[in-house]
Amino acid sequence: MTAPTPITLDHCLALDADDPLAGFRDRFHLPDGVIYLDGNSLGPLPAAVRTRLERVVEAEWGRDLITSWNVHDWIGLPARVGDKIARLVGAAPGSVVCADSTSVNLFKALAAALDLRPDRRVILSDSGNFPTDLYVAQGLVRLLDRGHELRLVEPEGVADALTDDVAVLMLTQVDYRTGRLHHMADLTRRAHGAGAVTLWDLSHSAGALPVDLAGAGADLAVGCGYKYLNGGPGAPAFLYVAPRLQDAVRPPLSGWMGHEAPFAFDLDYRPAGGIGRNLCGTPPVLGMTALDAALDVILDADMAQIRAKSQALCALFIDLVEQECRGHGFTLASPADPDARGSQVSFRHAQGYPVMAALIASGVIGDFRAPDLVRFGFTPLYLTFSDVWDAVAVLRGIMETRAWDAPEYHRRAAVT
Amino acid sequence: MTAPTPITLDHCLALDADDPLAGFRDRFHLPDGVIYLDGNSLGPLPAAVRTRLERVVEAEWGRDLITSWNVHDWIGLPARVGDKIARLVGAAPGSVVCADSTSVNLFKALAAALDLRPDRRVILSDSGNFPTDLYVAQGLVRLLDRGHELRLVEPEGVADALTDDVAVLMLTQVDYRTGRLHHMADLTRRAHGAGAVTLWDLSHSAGALPVDLAGAGADLAVGCGYKYLNGGPGAPAFLYVAPRLQDAVRPPLSGWMGHEAPFAFDLDYRPAGGIGRNLCGTPPVLGMTALDAALDVILDADMAQIRAKSQALCALFIDLVEQECRGHGFTLASPADPDARGSQVSFRHAQGYPVMAALIASGVIGDFRAPDLVRFGFTPLYLTFSDVWDAVAVLRGIMETRAWDAPEYHRRAAVT
Secondary structure, eight states: OOOOSSOOHHHHHHHHHTOTTGGGGGGEEOOTTOEEOOTTTSOOEEHHHHHHHHHIIIIIIIIIGGGHHHHTOGGGHHHHHHHHHHHHTTOOTTSEEEESOHHHHHHHHHHHHHHHOTTOOEEEEETTSOHHHHHHHHHHHHHHOSOOEEEEEOGGGTGGGOOTTEEEEEEESBOTTTOBBOOHHHHHHHHHHTTOEEEEEOTTTTTTSOOOHHHHTOOEEEEOSSSTTOOOTTOOEEEEEOGGGTTTOOOSSOOGGGBSSGGGOOSSOOBOSGGGGGOOSOOOHHHHHHHHHHHHHHHTSOHHHHHHHHHHHHHHHHHHHHHHSTTSOOEEOSOSSGGGBOSEEEEEOTTHHHHHHHHHHTTEEOEEETTTEEEEEOOTTTOOHHHHHHHHHHHHHHHHHTGGGSGGGGSOOSOO | OOOOSSOOHHHHHHHHHTOTTGGGGGGEEOOTTOEEOOTTTSOOEEHHHHHHHHHIIIIIIIIIGGGHHHHTOGGGHHHHHHHHHHHHTTOOTTSEEEESOHHHHHHHHHHHHHHHOTTOOEEEEETTSOHHHHHHHHHHHHHHOSOOEEEEEOGGGTGGGOOTTEEEEEEESBOTTTOBBOOHHHHHHHHHHTTOEEEEEOTTTTTTSOOOHHHHTOOEEEEOSSSTTOOOTTOOEEEEEOGGGTTTOOOSSOOGGGBSSGGGOOSSOOBOSGGGGGOOSOOOHHHHHHHHHHHHHHHTSOHHHHHHHHHHHHHHHHHHHHHHSTTSOOEEOSOSSGGGBOSEEEEEOTTHHHHHHHHHHTTEEOEEETTTEEEEEOOTTTOOHHHHHHHHHHHHHHHHHTGGGSGGGTSOOSOO
């Protein structure tokens, strides 16, 4: 459907009427009066999660108590949830586990990756990586104290920086600020050509766009459960190890859940075969159960349809901001090419912080990333094209009335 | 109240009538027909947790979405819950955080401890430590690759093994198998005398007995949220760093939540001041909220009363097994001295596995630990003295009828 000039609400409503994913909206609990454009930061509550959590709390924990590790197979949750995530990221069954936080999994994966290239000392990443990835790498470099270097280049310069001293190429596929998308298959091939191991952070891509870890030949990956996977605040994260590497990986966090026989209570660590050795402590059953139920929603959808609608929503938003908010100081910070973006759109604005605060107060929830980015996530399972229309109408109102300039919108919150 | 000879049900009922903690039982959801003697492995569901989880799911996640990090202070949960735990383990406010699993926290604490003694290479522990602690230490030794040694001695030999090459004394205060209790203040003083740092695992002591980390001069500690703290399956764990050491600790898992300014998104890691630097990834809000609500129950109780009743329950159980099950092959594996035990009692029995399976099938839930231990936890907030009577009556019936010898009780479950 070609957009009319100017774009109209009727056009957006027509897109909604044609939307093959429209039926998914009812599977989420969305508060009235809110247009939620921050599912890239915290996905909303799937209705099935509420029901499932009630069951795990009352019937499993409350009634069946300790026996639930067996009778409800809590012990199998990390592998079972991992296998569901695997389907979303192009990974074979048995190559993903759900565990810990993204940061902790990144530590595991990076330590394992460096261990695979003992004669090299460089971790190559880019300045658009999410900071916690860089912090974790810095901590590991210090801990190992063997002369490793975290080398940062601009995102555009990664391919050219793949020299033969690089042990690990560690990248977040989708830039958390701008949505810029790295070409995973291309960079993985180049990294392998240079003899490096690849470690991908899929926090902003899993569930947002088709990912093909196996097809790209990726070595290791991690990702987040609480963004596009809708697993709830602080949901457990995931870790991928390519099947060909699983038995070569020596887990740095060698806890009992990664032991070959955790309930033999031997005094010596022996890693489990396969992906399971990357587990460490007891799985967080409540959070992992929530994620398990949330994954069923997205697994019912077609990832190609998700990507197509995501690109259409993002394009519509960019076009509407251009049409409705021209002259109000917004500069597109995201790539203009839909194929070079994830599922989010960011604009730079000198008053980005108060503008976003005013939007949130008006029920349009995006977020702000320093120094000047207003960031909007577009999540096809519960957003409509007319949501995009309405959101831009609110933004236009705030800009035209300078509502953002009220003192309360300039006060910084603890979490931005 | 002196026990009659033989001990009678009336005596147990009289003890219940005099129990100052009796009112706490109603604050837990306990299934009908079950005597739960496994709260040392997974605490039962506090009623307040159910209500609180509903609120965090529906009102906080569901309705307030991403804004809950500020409006419901999710970001403050690790410190807030940590401060509650601090009150149970004799720690100053600001010296405990809630985070990650016990195993992951042990890794952090052990790496930090070794870092404080760069010229020493020995981690001293005992063969009664929980295996995951040993596994994590083995993994860290391998990762560091600087010639560290994990040296294990028998629990009784720890004091004599504190030689001047010991960097860290790493012990679990209460033996998970037998309940044997290490003397924390004494061993800490001796360790310091030998120039070693102390790292205590409080998984089987926090909430079960009075712990005085500050009074003992302990350096570092970790512990579990899902045993005596009743935080739910896989609840987040905790980490203690003595205030005098907090700014010397260099976190090996240096994630964004431990950064001085996580939402500045700087490229370089700068540890937060104080205990907060020991955080790594995004806090697991659902699980941590459950633990937060569970802690309120135990904080309403008096720890001296908890300890007194715990010792009385354990003593009653031992005496009743002796009285009712004599000649059935049980040998006390726990210390006979109540002051040398935690809050659990174990017996060795050649048929321990099927005996425990038969007990569980009859509604008396304890657990089995290889090779031959039947283990019973006694948790004063929700157990009565007549529960102990009833449990031993069931055990006696199983032994007298040899009910344990049915084939189904010999089949090993995945989790024992």
